[in-house]
Amino acid sequence: MPFMSDNAAPVHPAVWSAMQAADGPQPPYDGDSFSAALDDAFSALFARPCAAMWVASGTAANCLALAAMVRPYEAVLCHELAHIERDECGAPGFFTHGAKLILAGGDHAKMTPETARARLARVGVGVEHTPVTALSITQASEAGCVYTPGEVAAMGAFAREKGLRFHMDGARFANAVAYLGCSPAAASCEGGVEALSFGFVKNGGMGAEALVFFAPDMIEVTRFNRKRAGHLQSKGRYLAAQILAMLKGDLWLDNARHANAAAGEIAAAAAGRLIHPVEANEVFVALSAAERAALREAGFAFYDWDETAARFVTAWNSDEGEVMALAKALRGL
Amino acid sequence: MPFMSDNAAPVHPAVWSAMQAADGPQPPYDGDSFSAALDDAFSALFARPCAAMWVASGTAANCLALAAMVRPYEAVLCHELAHIERDECGAPGFFTHGAKLILAGGDHAKMTPETARARLARVGVGVEHTPVTALSITQASEAGCVYTPGEVAAMGAFAREKGLRFHMDGARFANAVAYLGCSPAAASCEGGVEALSFGFVKNGGMGAEALVFFAPDMIEVTRFNRKRAGHLQSKGRYLAAQILAMLKGDLWLDNARHANAAAGEIAAAAAGRLIHPVEANEVFVALSAAERAALREAGFAFYDWDETAARFVTAWNSDEGEVMALAKALRGL
Amino acid sequence: MPFMSDNAAPVHPAVWSAMQAADGPQPPYDGDSFSAALDDAFSALFARPCAAMWVASGTAANCLALAAMVRPYEAVLCHELAHIERDECGAPGFFTHGAKLILAGGDHAKMTPETARARLARVGVGVEHTPVTALSITQASEAGCVYTPGEVAAMGAFAREKGLRFHMDGARFANAVAYLGCSPAAASCEGGVEALSFGFVKNGGMGAEALVFFAPDMIEVTRFNRKRAGHLQSKGRYLAAQILAMLKGDLWLDNARHANAAAGEIAAAAAGRLIHPVEANEVFVALSAAERAALREAGFAFYDWDETAARFVTAWNSDEGEVMALAKALRGL
Amino acid sequence: MPFMSDNAAPVHPAVWSAMQAADGPQPPYDGDSFSAALDDAFSALFARPCAAMWVASGTAANCLALAAMVRPYEAVLCHELAHIERDECGAPGFFTHGAKLILAGGDHAKMTPETARARLARVGVGVEHTPVTALSITQASEAGCVYTPGEVAAMGAFAREKGLRFHMDGARFANAVAYLGCSPAAASCEGGVEALSFGFVKNGGMGAEALVFFAPDMIEVTRFNRKRAGHLQSKGRYLAAQILAMLKGDLWLDNARHANAAAGEIAAAAAGRLIHPVEANEVFVALSAAERAALREAGFAFYDWDETAARFVTAWNSDEGEVMALAKALRGL
Known part of the structure; x- marks a missing residue:
C-alpha cells in the first residue's frame, strides 16, 4: 500500500484525455494553441495579469524563477x-551561476519575518558579501505545513521592506489552497509573491509544472533560460494540455482535497505521535524502528524521515480502503 | 499540408499505448522498471555494453553528453x-560552464578529417588557448546528409589520434540508419562514437530522447548533471516507456523509413533544384520567392532556408497523398 | 635584443617611485586615497564623468567589462x-557564464560596420539563438592597426542602431592615441565606447590596468564581480599608484610615442615586407624560415607569427641602438 | 594607531628590493626565472615535491584550489x-561553477572531526544531494586560533576516511607556524593537506600569495583556470620575487613572530576579556560601546566584531610603542 510519495502516483484520466486531444499537428516548442492559452488561464485563476510557461520538473521551475x-x-x-x-543537487547554483542560498530557521519548515530578519541581520554589507536579493518560501512547506494568507503577506511585507524578489515553491500549492479554503491568489500573489512554481505532477499530472510570473516581465529572460537549459520541449503542446486539464473545473483542487482528506484520516489515527501539524498531504509520525518494521511487514510502504519518525504521503488517487487500513494499523500500535 | 518540421508531428499510437501501460504505481525518478530496462535494451541494439538514460529534449541530451x-x-x-x-541558445556553454565550440567547415554540414584537422591546426597550444578535447558530429547532418560507417570511422580515427572524446548528435539518427541500411552500431559506436544523443521525439515519440553512452562510466557524472539541470523527472517511467516502445519491433526504423521514402519522392520531383543530397527526411530546394509563395498559396507549409531556398521535412506520419501533391506541385513549377 | 613582446619590458622608474610613495598605511582593498582618485583622474583625461577601477590584467579588465x-x-x-x-583561454565564457562570442572578419584585425552587419545578419531571431547585445573592438588591433575617431564613431553608430553595448579592448590604447594624435576621448568614448580596458602593463606599468566606464553605473555590478573573481587585491593602493603615475604628465603617451617611433624605424626598414600597416608598436614582417633563423642567429628575439612571417614588438624602453641594429639587419636580408 | 587589519600594512623593505632586482627583461607570464624557482623553493621548505604558483589574492588562491x-x-x-x-562574495561558487559549501561548527572557528562528522551525517546520498568531496580548514582560523599538528592530522584522517580532498586556507599560515614552533610541513601537508593557500600579503608582501600543491598533479588544471580567471599576470616575475624574498632567510617567520608577539602583549592586557585564545595576530576583546568609543577617542583604529566586542590585528610592522599604548589603554578600562 503506497504511501511513499505523491510523485509515484499515476496520471489522472482527464489529463490523459487532454493530452490525446492535443495530438493533431501544431507548431513546435510553445508555438501551439495550448501553450498560448496558459497566460489567460492563469490570469483568470489568479484574477490578475500572469505570464506562465510549462516546464518538466519542479526543480526546473524553481531554478528558472530564481x-x-x-x-x-x-x-x-x-x-x-x-x-x-x-x-x-545544487540546481539553484547551476541555474543562477553560483548565487548562494542563505538559510533561516523556523518551526515546521516555515520561515517567519522574525527568523528571516534575524538571518538577514548576520549578512554583512559590502562587496565581500553576497547581497540577499530574493526570498523563497515553500507552500506547503517541507513539513507539510501551510502559510496562511496572513503569513504569506507578512513575508511579502518583509521582502518589500528589504528589497527582495519573492518566489514561492508550490510543488504542493494545490494541497495548501485546498487546506486554506481561500483563493489561490490569497495564498500567493496577494501576499506579494512574484513567481510561483505551481506543481501538477504530484497531483495527477504526468510531466508538466507551471512557472507563473505575477511580475509578467520576468518571463522574457526566462524564455531564453528555459531554452538554454534544454527545457523547451519541441512537443510542448502535450505539457500545456496537462496543465489546462488540471485547471479545468478545478480538478487540481479536487485532487488535492482528496489527498488532504486521506492525510487527515491518517493524522487522526496518529494524533499523539504527530511531529508537525497535518495541513496538506504529508503526515510525519514518531515511530520506533520496531513499529516501522511492523507496518512494513503489514504491507505499508513509506519513507523513514529520520531514526525516530516516518513520513506518509497521500495522493490524488489514495485508496480509501488502504488509507483506513493504515489508520487502523497506526491506532493499533 | 505540413512540411515544416518532423517535431510537429503527433505521437505514434504504439507510443501512446506503452505510456498508458506504464500507468501503475512505480518508484519515482528513474527507479522504475521501465527506466531500469534501458541499459539492456540499448546494449542489445548496439551489441555492446551501453548505459542509457532518458531526457526530455535533444538539447539536454547533447549538452549533458558534452x-x-x-x-x-x-x-x-x-x-x-x-x-x-x-x-x-548557447546551451552547451551553460551545461559545460563556458567551454567553447570551435567551428570547422565541410560540405553538406558534414565535417571530414581534413576540415577538422585544418581547423584544429589553427588552435594554439598553451594556457591562453582552450584545448580541444571533444568532437561532435550530427547524424544525419543539418543538411539532411548522412555519414557512412566509413566516414564515421574516419572521424573516430581522427578523434583517437588527437585525443578527443567523440559525441554524435543523433536527433535524426533513425533516418540516417534507415538510409544506410547498416546496423545502428555501424553508424555510430563501431566508428568510435562514445556518446550518442538518440532522437525519438521527431520520429513518433512525445518527449523522450535517449542519451546512450558507449563508454558507460560517463553516465555517473551525468546522473548528477541531469538532476542538477532539472531534467530528472519524477514520473520518468512515462519517458522510458516511450523509448522502449520505439525500440520494440524496430518501430524507430519503420517510422524513419516512411519519412525517408516521402522525402525521396519530393526529392525526385525537385531533382534539378536540390541543394544537398537527400539522404534522410529533409529536402532543401532552390526556390524563388515567387515559387515559394505559389506553393504556400497551394496549401503547403514549410520553412524558408534562406532567400533562395526552402526546406521540406517529412515525418513518420507523412501522408502519401500530401507528399504526392507536393511532388506534383514542385514538378509543375 | 628583445622584440618578443612589450609585456616583457621592465617597470618605468616613475611607476616605481609612485608605488613606493604609496607605502604608508592606508585602508585595504580600494578604500585608499589613491584608488579613490581614479574616477577624477580619468574623468579629467576623458573630459566626462568616468568610473574607473584597477585590475591586475587585461583579461580581467576585458571580461569584467563584458x-x-x-x-x-x-x-x-x-x-x-x-x-x-x-x-x-575562454575567460569571457567564464566571467559571463557562457555568453558566446560571435566572430566577424575585417582587414588588419579591424571590424567595419559592413563586416559587423554581415555577421549579425546571419544570427537568427528567437529563443534558440543567443541575442547579440554587445560589441567589442580592439584599439590598437591585434594586427597593430588603429581605428580612427571616424571609424570608432562608425562602429558606435552601428552599435546604437543594433542596441549593442560597446566595449573597447585598449591593451595598446596608448599606442593608438599616440599614433592618432587625437584626444583619448576621440579615440574611444566620443565614438560611443561605454567601457574601455585601458592598458598600462605593456606600456611601463607593473601589474595594473584600468577598467574605465564611460557609462558609470556599470561599475556597481563590476565591484561585486571583481571581488568574486579574486581581483580585489587588499593592497590596492599599489595598483592605483601605478595608474596615477602613468597618467601624470602624460607619461602613458610619452612611453607609447617612444615605442611607436621605434616600430616606425623597423617598419621603414622592412617596407616591402609589411603584412599590416604599422600604426602602433607591432611590426609584422614577411620572412622566410631562413631569414628568421639568420636574425635569431644575430641576436634578435621575436615571435614567429605563422610559417611565413614574424612579429616584432617595441616597448617604452626600446633601445635606440638595438632598434637600429634590427632595422639594419632587415635591410640587409 | 592602526589595528584594523594586517592587510593595510606596508610592504617589507626586503620585498621591495627583490622586486626591483627582478626588473630586467624576462619572458612574460610565468616563464621567467623567478616563477620557475617557486617549485624548488616550496619543495625545500616543505621537504617534499611541491608545485606552486603565484596569484594576486587569497580569494583567488582559495578558489583555484577548490x-x-x-x-x-x-x-x-x-x-x-x-x-x-x-x-x-561567493567566489567559490564562481570558480567551481556552483559547488556548494556545507557548513560545520566548532569552537574558535575550528572544525573538529566530530563537528565535521556530524555535519556530514546530515548530507543525504543520491543524485538529489551534492556529494561532499573536499574539506577546507583555515590555519590560523578566523578567530585567530591555530590547528596543532595533531589537529591537522586528525582532520586529514577524517578526510581520507570520507574520501575528501583537503585544502588549507593559510592567509595567516605564517602566524600559525610561528605560534606552533613546528615545521611548516607539520602544520599542513604532514597532516594530509593537499593544497595550501600560503598567504604573504598580510605578512609584508604586496600582491602575491602562493598556491602550493602537495598533490603536484593538481596544478595542471589550475594553470588553465588561473589564465581563464584573468590571474595570469604578464609580469609575473614581480609576484614571484615577492614570494622568494619572503621565504629567504625565513623572513615570513620573522615577520609573523613580530606580529604574534605584539598580539600577545595586547592579549595580556585584556586577559579577562578575551573571546578567543590568542594564538596568532588577532585579538578579540569584549568591549562595551562606550569602551570602544573611548579607545577610538584615544586614537586607536580597529574593527567592531559585533555589538559586544572588537578585533585588534597586529602586523609585521606593528610599532612597539603603539602596541604598549594600546595595552595600557586596555588595562585602564
Whole structure:
C-alpha cells in the first residue's frame, strides 16, 4: 500500500484525455494553441495579469524563477529545510551561476519575518558579501505545513521592506489552497509573491509544472533560460494540455482535497505521535524502528524521515480502503 | 499540408499505448522498471555494453553528453552549422560552464578529417588557448546528409589520434540508419562514437530522447548533471516507456523509413533544384520567392532556408497523398 | 635584443617611485586615497564623468567589462582575431557564464560596420539563438592597426542602431592615441565606447590596468564581480599608484610615442615586407624560415607569427641602438 | 594607531628590493626565472615535491584550489565562519561553477572531526544531494586560533576516511607556524593537506600569495583556470620575487613572530576579556560601546566584531610603542 510519495502516483484520466486531444499537428516548442492559452488561464485563476510557461520538473521551475531574480553574486534567503537547498543537487547554483542560498530557521519548515530578519541581520554589507536579493518560501512547506494568507503577506511585507524578489515553491500549492479554503491568489500573489512554481505532477499530472510570473516581465529572460537549459520541449503542446486539464473545473483542487482528506484520516489515527501539524498531504509520525518494521511487514510502504519518525504521503488517487487500513494499523500500535 | 518540421508531428499510437501501460504505481525518478530496462535494451541494439538514460529534449541530451566530455576551459570541435552551435541558445556553454565550440567547415554540414584537422591546426597550444578535447558530429547532418560507417570511422580515427572524446548528435539518427541500411552500431559506436544523443521525439515519440553512452562510466557524472539541470523527472517511467516502445519491433526504423521514402519522392520531383543530397527526411530546394509563395498559396507549409531556398521535412506520419501533391506541385513549377 | 613582446619590458622608474610613495598605511582593498582618485583622474583625461577601477590584467579588465554588458544567454560580436576570442583561454565564457562570442572578419584585425552587419545578419531571431547585445573592438588591433575617431564613431553608430553595448579592448590604447594624435576621448568614448580596458602593463606599468566606464553605473555590478573573481587585491593602493603615475604628465603617451617611433624605424626598414600597416608598436614582417633563423642567429628575439612571417614588438624602453641594429639587419636580408 | 587589519600594512623593505632586482627583461607570464624557482623553493621548505604558483589574492588562491578539487555538482565542507563562506562574495561558487559549501561548527572557528562528522551525517546520498568531496580548514582560523599538528592530522584522517580532498586556507599560515614552533610541513601537508593557500600579503608582501600543491598533479588544471580567471599576470616575475624574498632567510617567520608577539602583549592586557585564545595576530576583546568609543577617542583604529566586542590585528610592522599604548589603554578600562 503506497504511501511513499505523491510523485509515484499515476496520471489522472482527464489529463490523459487532454493530452490525446492535443495530438493533431501544431507548431513546435510553445508555438501551439495550448501553450498560448496558459497566460489567460492563469490570469483568470489568479484574477490578475500572469505570464506562465510549462516546464518538466519542479526543480526546473524553481531554478528558472530564481535565475530571473538574482545575479550570480547575489543570494536567496530560504528555509534551511527548503527543497532548493536540500533536494535539488545544487540546481539553484547551476541555474543562477553560483548565487548562494542563505538559510533561516523556523518551526515546521516555515520561515517567519522574525527568523528571516534575524538571518538577514548576520549578512554583512559590502562587496565581500553576497547581497540577499530574493526570498523563497515553500507552500506547503517541507513539513507539510501551510502559510496562511496572513503569513504569506507578512513575508511579502518583509521582502518589500528589504528589497527582495519573492518566489514561492508550490510543488504542493494545490494541497495548501485546498487546506486554506481561500483563493489561490490569497495564498500567493496577494501576499506579494512574484513567481510561483505551481506543481501538477504530484497531483495527477504526468510531466508538466507551471512557472507563473505575477511580475509578467520576468518571463522574457526566462524564455531564453528555459531554452538554454534544454527545457523547451519541441512537443510542448502535450505539457500545456496537462496543465489546462488540471485547471479545468478545478480538478487540481479536487485532487488535492482528496489527498488532504486521506492525510487527515491518517493524522487522526496518529494524533499523539504527530511531529508537525497535518495541513496538506504529508503526515510525519514518531515511530520506533520496531513499529516501522511492523507496518512494513503489514504491507505499508513509506519513507523513514529520520531514526525516530516516518513520513506518509497521500495522493490524488489514495485508496480509501488502504488509507483506513493504515489508520487502523497506526491506532493499533 | 505540413512540411515544416518532423517535431510537429503527433505521437505514434504504439507510443501512446506503452505510456498508458506504464500507468501503475512505480518508484519515482528513474527507479522504475521501465527506466531500469534501458541499459539492456540499448546494449542489445548496439551489441555492446551501453548505459542509457532518458531526457526530455535533444538539447539536454547533447549538452549533458558534452558536459561529461570537456572541462569548462576546454573546447568542442563541431561543424559551423551544428545544432549545438546555432540552435540551442548557447546551451552547451551553460551545461559545460563556458567551454567553447570551435567551428570547422565541410560540405553538406558534414565535417571530414581534413576540415577538422585544418581547423584544429589553427588552435594554439598553451594556457591562453582552450584545448580541444571533444568532437561532435550530427547524424544525419543539418543538411539532411548522412555519414557512412566509413566516414564515421574516419572521424573516430581522427578523434583517437588527437585525443578527443567523440559525441554524435543523433536527433535524426533513425533516418540516417534507415538510409544506410547498416546496423545502428555501424553508424555510430563501431566508428568510435562514445556518446550518442538518440532522437525519438521527431520520429513518433512525445518527449523522450535517449542519451546512450558507449563508454558507460560517463553516465555517473551525468546522473548528477541531469538532476542538477532539472531534467530528472519524477514520473520518468512515462519517458522510458516511450523509448522502449520505439525500440520494440524496430518501430524507430519503420517510422524513419516512411519519412525517408516521402522525402525521396519530393526529392525526385525537385531533382534539378536540390541543394544537398537527400539522404534522410529533409529536402532543401532552390526556390524563388515567387515559387515559394505559389506553393504556400497551394496549401503547403514549410520553412524558408534562406532567400533562395526552402526546406521540406517529412515525418513518420507523412501522408502519401500530401507528399504526392507536393511532388506534383514542385514538378509543375 | 628583445622584440618578443612589450609585456616583457621592465617597470618605468616613475611607476616605481609612485608605488613606493604609496607605502604608508592606508585602508585595504580600494578604500585608499589613491584608488579613490581614479574616477577624477580619468574623468579629467576623458573630459566626462568616468568610473574607473584597477585590475591586475587585461583579461580581467576585458571580461569584467563584458560581464557587465551581456547576460549568460547573450553574445558579444568581435573580430575573429580578437584577444578575447583567441588568447584568453575562454575567460569571457567564464566571467559571463557562457555568453558566446560571435566572430566577424575585417582587414588588419579591424571590424567595419559592413563586416559587423554581415555577421549579425546571419544570427537568427528567437529563443534558440543567443541575442547579440554587445560589441567589442580592439584599439590598437591585434594586427597593430588603429581605428580612427571616424571609424570608432562608425562602429558606435552601428552599435546604437543594433542596441549593442560597446566595449573597447585598449591593451595598446596608448599606442593608438599616440599614433592618432587625437584626444583619448576621440579615440574611444566620443565614438560611443561605454567601457574601455585601458592598458598600462605593456606600456611601463607593473601589474595594473584600468577598467574605465564611460557609462558609470556599470561599475556597481563590476565591484561585486571583481571581488568574486579574486581581483580585489587588499593592497590596492599599489595598483592605483601605478595608474596615477602613468597618467601624470602624460607619461602613458610619452612611453607609447617612444615605442611607436621605434616600430616606425623597423617598419621603414622592412617596407616591402609589411603584412599590416604599422600604426602602433607591432611590426609584422614577411620572412622566410631562413631569414628568421639568420636574425635569431644575430641576436634578435621575436615571435614567429605563422610559417611565413614574424612579429616584432617595441616597448617604452626600446633601445635606440638595438632598434637600429634590427632595422639594419632587415635591410640587409 | 592602526589595528584594523594586517592587510593595510606596508610592504617589507626586503620585498621591495627583490622586486626591483627582478626588473630586467624576462619572458612574460610565468616563464621567467623567478616563477620557475617557486617549485624548488616550496619543495625545500616543505621537504617534499611541491608545485606552486603565484596569484594576486587569497580569494583567488582559495578558489583555484577548490576548483581543482570539486566538480560543479559537489560540495566543500568548511566552518560556518570560514572566509570562503563569509567574506569572498561567493567566489567559490564562481570558480567551481556552483559547488556548494556545507557548513560545520566548532569552537574558535575550528572544525573538529566530530563537528565535521556530524555535519556530514546530515548530507543525504543520491543524485538529489551534492556529494561532499573536499574539506577546507583555515590555519590560523578566523578567530585567530591555530590547528596543532595533531589537529591537522586528525582532520586529514577524517578526510581520507570520507574520501575528501583537503585544502588549507593559510592567509595567516605564517602566524600559525610561528605560534606552533613546528615545521611548516607539520602544520599542513604532514597532516594530509593537499593544497595550501600560503598567504604573504598580510605578512609584508604586496600582491602575491602562493598556491602550493602537495598533490603536484593538481596544478595542471589550475594553470588553465588561473589564465581563464584573468590571474595570469604578464609580469609575473614581480609576484614571484615577492614570494622568494619572503621565504629567504625565513623572513615570513620573522615577520609573523613580530606580529604574534605584539598580539600577545595586547592579549595580556585584556586577559579577562578575551573571546578567543590568542594564538596568532588577532585579538578579540569584549568591549562595551562606550569602551570602544573611548579607545577610538584615544586614537586607536580597529574593527567592531559585533555589538559586544572588537578585533585588534597586529602586523609585521606593528610599532612597539603603539602596541604598549594600546595595552595600557586596555588595562585602564
